[in-house]
Amino acid sequence: MKGLPDKLLNSLYKGIWAVDINNKFIYFNEGMEEITGLSRNKIIGKDLKYFMELAQLSVGDEGHFRELAVRVKDTLKPSRYHSLQFLTPEGKLSIQSGHIFPMINRDDKYSGIICTVESFSEQKIREKTFKDMLSSKKKLEDIYKNSPVVAFLCTAEKDWPIEFISDNISQFGYTPEDFTSGRLIFGDLIHPDDLDLVRMDVSKLEGEGKQFFSMEYRMLTKSSEIRWVVERSLLGFDEEKRPSYYQGIFIDITERKLAEEALLESEKKYRFIFENSPLGILNFDDNANISHCNDNIVKIMGIPKDRVIGMNMIRDIDDREMKEAVKAIFSRKSGHYEGKYRNPLSGKVTPIKADYSPNISDDGKLLGGVGIVEDITARIEAEEALKKYAEELAAANEELKTLDRMKDQFLSNVSHELKTPLTSIKGYTELISEESLGPLTDKQKEVETTVLRNAERLKRLVESLLFISRVQSGNVKYVFEPTSIAEIIDMTLLDLKIQIDQNKLNVKRRIPDNLPLINGDKDKLTDMITNIVDNSIKFTPEGGTLTCTVIEEEEYLHIILKDTGIGIPPDLIPMLFQRFYQIDATRTRKYGGTGLGLYICKEIVTAHKGKVWAKSEGENKGTEIHIQLPK
Incomplete structure (x- = not known):
């Protein structure tokens, strides 16, 4: 600022001040002293925040001004401000408008800002009024922070660039910086289908010179959700009476709009339902007199509509339970009746179900009730x-x-x-x-x-039938004792050696030495392993492979009996362990079997608190039976 004549600056602007890159005042002219009532000596060298505190800048205006200053610093472009309110120490209310300019050094880097005051107005405020104003502003600020109302200030340029917008724009997903940085303008908020209409309305208002206006339109949130808002704004003019800025508020009225649309739709649906419902529907007033009814209630009651209208739902009804159901409405409760109702006017007896609901106005007044009546003869x-x-x-x-x-x-x-x-x-x-x-x-x-071989097979079949019989009667007895799984598998392979040799199967034994014993019933576990190995032999083609594997796990011995047989379709695996289940009749005729083997295996494993399941990649891909028995 050194070397810039004060006389030249004073002739251009009513007030001018400047701060350096650290927001310290380096210039404050006589015009600013006159406008603010603050001396140059008191301001030079002080922080900008100190000046704002002395000038009693309101919280809303302070935030607005800070956002403008940040935008100027980030963009290195000047920005205009409107109607900032300062309260001077002498009790003057100063309303200022002007520009903020960036200062740039020789390296084209930001080095501070220059702020001009191009117009201002002021009025003297009495001490009491001054204190009341401060108090009122504080209250308004508290109300504003918790209000759904969004306040804004924008210039009267194309689609309205925003200079200030309140923090609660966050309810629409935006931040104030989205707008004060210049990335978005007010027109970006408005739904594209409504933007031209808003432009036309605003142009009309500007042309007519109106200051205050209100309009409703759709707005887009940051996530492109559609919301309805109502805007109420003040149009400000410059000294030449040209539109200069808009200062206003808008509030989300989506729920109201949806409610209005729902009400219209509801009224249409209600009328359609009322006239076409298979149920009987009637309305009665606060004296219990029927005022409206549909044709179906006439059929249920067995009397003409002109006799139904005007019928009293309490005096003209003999059925005590029906009366109690109707009386509940006048206690603002719902009423229900079900039984054989005899109409006192026609004498017709009809099994009905009736539900009554109170009809309450928006201001809480009881208007009467609505009855929904159903003929339940068929039921x-x-x-x-x-x-x-x-x-x-x-x-x-x-x-x-x-x-x-x-x-x-x-x-x-x-x-x-x-x-x-x-x-x-x-x-x-x-x-x-x-x-x-x-x-x-x-x-x-x-x-x-x-x-x-066949006698042995028949013996296993008989034993399976006996086991099933005992399961059904609850008479299966287990004798649990320390048992070697390796020994049971070896004995089973030995017992079935004739069938294995006859089918020329290659048996692979993968059982570690020194496996721990388990607490089990040796005979039942032998039956279980025998059933599974017998199945593998039966369903594995000549020359196939049968692999017996035992893996010691943390809590279990994991037995895997794998064959290279005909396999199982994956969608049928869940049914394998059901009683008498076989995959299809063709396999039964070709391979034989009763469908009991795997069911018996599951019963035995369950009794040992173990788990059993099957795996197969599909037909002709072989089968794995997995058994886990607790150690």
Whole structure:
């Protein structure tokens, strides 16, 4: 500022001051002394914030001015301000307008700002008025901070660049800096479909010279959500009576707009429902007299509409429960009635359900009530028919339970009867096999092996049926003791060696030494492993591979029995462990089986507090059965 003649500056502006890059005052002319009542000596060298405190700049105006100063610093472009209010120490209210200019050094870098006051007005304020004003401003600031109303100041240029906007613009997703930085202007807030209409309305107002106006339009949030707002603004003019700035507020009225639209839609729907509803609908006033009804209520009550209108819902009704339901409305509660209603005017008896609701105005006055009445004759008849059907179904179910018990008893008896001769067949066949009764020819040995294999298979089937019978009756008993899983697997492979050799299967054993014992029932676990290995042998083509793996985990021994057999479609795996489940009839005919093996396995694993599941990548991709048994 050195070397710039005061006389020249004073001839250009009514007031001028400047701060350096650190916001310290370096210039304050006589015009500013006159406008603010503050001496140059008191200001030079002080911080800008100190000047604002002395000038009693209000919080809203202070924020506005600071935003403008930051914008000038960031953009290195001048900015205009309007109607900033200062309260001087002498009690003068000074309303100022002017420009803020950036100062740039030789390196084209920001070095401070120059602020001019181009116009101002002032008035003397008495001490009491001055104190009241400060108090009022404080109250207004507190109210404003908690208000949904957004305040703004923008210039009367194309689409209205914003110089100030209040912090609660955040309710629309924006920050004040989005606008005061120049990135957005007021026109960017307005919905594109409404922008031209707003422009036309504003141009009309400017042309007519009106100062105050109000309009409603749609606004876009930062996330492009549509909101309705109402704007109320003051148009300010410059000294030449040209539009200069807009100072106003807007508030979100989306809920009101939606409510208005919903009300119109609701009225249409209500009228349609009222006239076309299959239910009977009636309105009655605060004296309980019916004022409106639809045609269906006439059918239900069995009397003409002109006799329904005017009927009193309390005096003209004999049914005590119906009266109580209607009286509830006059206590501002809902009422409900269900029963066989006899109309006192027609004598018609109809099973009905009626719900009554109070009709309350916006100001809280009880206007009467609304009744929704339904003829439930068909429902009553259906309920009676359903009750009869339920009784018949219960009787049939009891008969089925009896047949189920007979079936289980039959299975148990037949299984026991089969087991005795099977034991003899198996025992004598083993004697023959051992040639205790004489030497055998090769052909006789082949036949004897077939008999022994099928006797063993039949024995497992009988034992499966017996197990199922005991499960159904709850008589399965387990004997838990320290048991070696490795030993059970080895014994199973040995017992099924004939079938394994006959199918020419390659058996891989991957069982670590020194596996810990588990607490289990050795016989039941042997049955379980036998069932799974037997399935693998049955469904694996000649020359396939059967792999037996045991992995020691933290809490379990994990057994994996994997084959290279025909596999299982993935969507059928969840049904594998159900009783009597088989994938399809074609497989049953080709491979045999009862569908009990995996069901029995699951029962045994569950009794041991373990887990069992199957995996298969699909048909002809083999199957894995996984078993986890607690250590």
